[in-house]
Amino acid sequence: MKLLIYARDNEGITLTKSGGFFRKFVTWAAHEFRWPEHEPEKLFAVNKVLNEQDFFPLAVMHSLMLATRLIRHYKGKAVLTKAGRSMIGDYGRLQAVLFDAYFSTLDLSEYERFPMEYEDADLRHCLGVVQNRLDDWVELADFAGWCLPLNMITASRIDPVSDACFHLISRLIRPLIWIGLLERKPEQDRTRIEQRHYRKTILFDRFIRIAFRQDGGWSIH
Numbered sequence: 686m687k688l689l690i691y692a693r694d695n696e697g698i699t700l701t702k703s704g705g706f707f708r709k710f711v712t713w714a715a716h717e718f719r720w721p722e723h724e725p726e727k728l729f730a731v732n733k734v735l736n737e738q739d740f741f742p743l744a745v746m747h748s749l750m751l752a753t754r755l756i757r758h759y760k761g762k763a764v765l766t767k768a769g770r771s772m773i774g775d776y777g778r779l780q781a782v783l784f785d786a787y788f789s790t791l792d793l794s795e796y797e798r799f800p801m802e803y804e805d806a807d808l809r810h811c812l813g814v815v816q817n818r819l820d821d822w823v824e825l826a827d828f829a830g831w832c833l834p835l836n837m838i839t840a841s842r843i844d845p846v847s848d849a850c851f852h853l854i855s856r857l858i859r860p861l862i863w864i865g866l867l868e869r870k871p872e873q874d875r876t877r878i879e880q881r882h883y884r885k886t887i888l889f890d891r892f893i894r895i896a897f898r899q900d901g902g903w904s905i906h
Contacts, residue, residue, distance in 0.1 A: 689773050697762030705737035714743050752790040753782050787860045815885050822882040825850050850879050
């Protein structure tokens with residue numbers, strides 16, 4: 686929402702020649718958003734200046750805003766569309782639109798550190814696991830085993846459990862955390878990926894409803 690408001694108040698966001706957000710805006714966003722695990726002090730500890738790709742959540746946000754057609758590129762700027770202007774102030778609708786785009790439009794494999802040659806996990810099944818089994822903290826290794834058939838992962842880069850954990854981080858967990866539906870146990874930055882703990886937020890059950898039909902189909906609302 687802050688990005689949309691900035692674009693409205695500044696008649697767009699200046700773009701680089703490669704189409705990324707200009708450094709001035711990236712620096713502003715880093716300080717304004719203070720994104721968990723991407724606070725400006727952490728970003729500037731490894732970067733003298735910030736480009737869009739140095740602030741990973743912002744790069745994903747840029748893709749999401751384009752995918753949902755809330756912004757478009759025009760004459761060297763990212764400007765609001767009519768839909769983007771109408772979204773300002775409507776936080777719930779924005780969250781729902783970004784959820785749909787995250788899981789139906791973006792190629793999440795592009796954000797996967799260790800690509801795993803395996804068919805995507807069933808989203809409904811994974812959301813059902815979160816809904817039914819993540820009321821309290823759960824170790825990621827266990828969560829991965831509930832979401833993916835680990836015995837079918839044969840071409841692993843590390844081992845089946847670790848590969849499944851990295852797969853879920855990029856395809857499910859990170860999107861849910863960034864949409865506000867999942868949270869990671871604090872102070873586990875240096876804990877092995879497999880041993881980190883997650884649980885659903887109080888918003889999850891208010892936001893997600895999985896409906897089943899008599900014909901065996903299902904839908905997510």
